[in-house]
Amino acid sequence: MGSQKVKFTVATSTTEQQEDTEKEIAPFYIDLTKLTGPNLAHLREVGLLAEDGFEVRLLREKHVKYLTGGLEKLGSGYVSLDASRPWIAYWCLHGLDLLEAAPVEMMPRIVDTLGRFQNATGGFGGGPAQISHGAPTYASCLALLLIAPSYPKAYDAIDRRSIYKWFLSMKRPNGGFMMHDDGETDVRASYTVIAIAKLLNLLTPELMEGVAEYILQCQTYEGGFGGEPGNECHGGYAYCAVAALQIMGKLGMCDLEGLKGWISRRQMGFEGGFAGRANKLVDGCYSFWQGGAMAIVDAYEGDMTEGGFGTGVTEYVAEVGEEGADVSATTEAKGPISGELSFDQAALQRYTLLCGQHVEGGLRDKPSKARDFYHSCYSLSGLSVSQHGSSKDGVPLVYGDARTNVLKPTHECFNIRVDRVEKARERFKDDVCNHDDLIS
Numbered sequence: 001m002g003s004q005k006v007k008f009t010v011a012t013s014t015t016e017q018q019e020d021t022e023k024e025i026a027p028f029y030i031d032l033t034k035l036t037g038p039n040l041a042h043l044r045e046v047g048l049l050a051e052d053g054f055e056v057r058l059l060r061e062k063h064v065k066y067l068t069g070g071l072e073k074l075g076s077g078y079v080s081l082d083a084s085r086p087w088i089a090y091w092c093l094h095g096l097d098l099l100e101a102a103p104v105e106m107m108p109r110i111v112d113t114l115g116r117f118q119n120a121t122g123g124f125g126g127g128p129a130q131i132s133h134g135a136p137t138y139a140s141c142l143a144l145l146l147i148a149p150s151y152p153k154a155y156d157a158i159d160r161r162s163i164y165k166w167f168l169s170m171k172r173p174n175g176g177f178m179m180h181d182d183g184e185t186d187v188r189a190s191y192t193v194i195a196i197a198k199l200l201n202l203l204t205p206e207l208m209e210g211v212a213e214y215i216l217q218c219q220t221y222e223g224g225f226g227g228e229p230g231n232e233c234h235g236g237y238a239y240c241a242v243a244a245l246q247i248m249g250k251l252g253m254c255d256l257e258g259l260k261g262w263i264s265r266r267q268m269g270f271e272g273g274f275a276g277r278a279n280k281l282v283d284g285c286y287s288f289w290q291g292g293a294m295a296i297v298d299a300y301e302g303d304m305t306e307g308g309f310g311t312g313v314t315e316y317v318a319e320v321g322e323e324g325a326d327v328s329a330t331t332e333a334k335g336p337i338s339g340e341l342s343f344d345q346a347a348l349q350r351y352t353l354l355c356g357q358h359v360e361g362g363l364r365d366k367p368s369k370a371r372d373f374y375h376s377c378y379s380l381s382g383l384s385v386s387q388h389g390s391s392k393d394g395v396p397l398v399y400g401d402a403r404t405n406v407l408k409p410t411h412e413c414f415n416i417r418v419d420r421v422e423k424a425r426e427r428f429k430d431d432v433c434n435h436d437d438l439i440s
């Protein structure tokens with residue numbers, strides 16, 4: 001008896017949501033070169049296509065307007081984000097900084113405001129008189145450090161010694177850190193402490209003791225990292241784990257092959273963007289959480305294996321999506337492409353530019369979702385990572401119109417501009433970084 005092929009298709013809510021998402025995305029991936037008449041005129045009018053071509057454009061001015069609005073007076077709808085004011089400042093400022101449009105005239109007021117969130121006992125709360133917490137401490141410090149090269153008083157607003165003592169007071173016997181006094185211990189806390197300590201030149205052996213060992217326990221059988229030992233791995237937590245390990249020089253201690261495989265499998269075949277975890281949907285914010293984590297691994301491996309930065313590559317044309325789709329990546333000029341990454345950089349940029357952009361400015365999770373400052377920040381950060389790769393010093397790989405789309409390079413471990421990181425290192429390099437002196 002011959003074998004019989006039977007196709008089993010079991011629909012679940014997960015497979016249905018995936019199908020719906022692909023149906024939602026498909027209209028954005030039509031062949032733009034075939035557009036004519038009012039459809040073409042409309043895309044040119046809103047600025048998504050140049051007057052003289054079919055290459056998709058970053059809506060720079062509109063994103064600048066939207067993000068600048070986040071630094072002005074917010075409407076009552078934002079009241080639930082009251083404890084996230086430092087995040088809003090960071091998301092908007094960093095997005096603007098990538099667009100080379102951080103508003104210098106607003107900086108004194110922002111520094112004054114963030115200064116009021118800092119507690120004498122160390123760290124920043126989400127607002128005045130709120131308890132110190134790892135997330136607003138991270139966001140406030142990043143915002144201040146990206147402002148400081150234009151407005152140096154921002155450096156002086158950060159009380160290094162009290163932050164160091166507060167970080168130490170959050171440390172647990174298992175090597176983890178709490179997010180706040182009596183709060184949860186997870187890899188977000190590990191990352192926020194390690195990243196800010198590194199930027200402020202506070203990364204002492206005493207602070208780092210047991211930290212890598214705690215983080216390593218969060219890597220799961222899938223290859224990614226969960227928030228706490230035993231939890232499902234997820235892009236947001238995986239980024240925190242990978243960045244913290246890399247900052248401490250300990251990334252080589254984790255299962256790198258498993259990690260790379262897990263991140264690779266999160267890039268969605270049709271959509272081109274990343275999902276946060278297995279069997280979940282594409283979302284623009286993971287462009288940075290997953291793309292940034294891969295850039296860190298690639299930078300680490302590039303350092304390990306000399307010359308692994310795409311040297312000698314003179315042209316890059318990506319083929320993704322359905323046949324006939326307009327998906328060619330372009331570069332500004334011929335030359336070595338800046339640190340190629342282990343994911344499809346053109347496909348990710350295509351998702352961001354075609355599906356992530358709101359035509360009035362701001363970016364979003366996916367077309368059916370509203371724009372917001374968080375997704376704007378992390379979609380732009382992921383776009384920057386996928387343009388500049390892991391080495392930052394070659395020709396960026398630019399999908400779409402290279403005249404409008406190139407962002408400034410973000411540092412994959414800290415997610416502020418590379419030049420802001422260099423300035424912070426320079427500013428704090430001679431300050432005391434010794435445990436006994438810092439706690440005295």
Ligand SMILES: CC(C)=CCC/C(C)=C/CC/C(C)=C/COP(=O)(O)OP(=O)(O)O
Pocket residue numbers: 135138188191192234235236237240275276277280281283289
């Ligand atoms: C620096 C710092 C504090 C980083 C935070 C990292 C981060 C984004 C963590 C993820 C948080 C979380 C529970 C997402 C799951 O949401 P979901 O179930 O709605 O999303 P999903 O369906 O995409 O998994």
Ligand SMILES: [Zn+2]
Pocket residue numbers: 283284285286365375
């Ligand atoms: Zn998201």
